Amino acid sequence: MLEDDYLPKQQLLLFYCSFTCIYFPGILILLKFNDNLYNVGTYKFIPILVILMFAEVTKLSFSLLQTDSLPLGKIDTKSAPTRVKRTFGKRLKGILKFLISFVITAFVYYIIVILFGCPLLTHHEETIMLTTTLTSLTLIPASLHLGIDESVALLTGAPLQTSNVIVEAVQRNIKATLLGTWIGATVIPLDWNKPWQTWPIPCIIGALLGYMVAHFMTLVKMLPILRRRRNYFSHSNK
Incomplete structure (x- = not known):
């Protein structure tokens, strides 16, 4: 039997991918x-x-407008202050958790690229930008669309609490980003003497691609x- 939100999640994922496939090549x-x-x-x-992350927030905002619109006319005025206070505390805790996760993830990426042979005592700016790019393309989108806990679980390989088409798509994005980074690194030691072989340009371009x-x-x-699926639901409703 199909889940009730199976088709809406697929439609939402279709919007996410279509939006990215339009703006990303332009960048x-x-x-x-x-x-x-x-x-x-x-x-x-x-x-x-920053523009890339703003685009991810834009994608998320469209979904929130469709699914989580607040019924203002039904707010309980007596419990509103308490609810706002709890919501603010929960959001502040989420922001702190996200910032800590971002720093830890960037640090882990930094250690990994060092172990893979990037310069240790030089090119600090370049290495920091590579780790920042990887963190921005893996942790931030996953945190926005799945939550911080699920995004950390995806990156660490821990068991996931949920499984749907959006989780699978985010997981595919992370794997492709890291694979593109690794493929990009393979052209750096080649003796082509091209300017785009300079560290870490091929890795960042590979991650973006x-x-x-x-x-x-x-x-x-x-x-x-x-x-x-649309044909299935249209026939079942007749």
């Missing part, structure tokens, strides 16, 4: 034609990361499934 093209491609390993790349390709894969996978 990569902008990097190329504005001669900022070689700045991805410097602090000048931070505004681009992996993140984008994962969304394209999910989009292609979702279209026929969603079409069949």
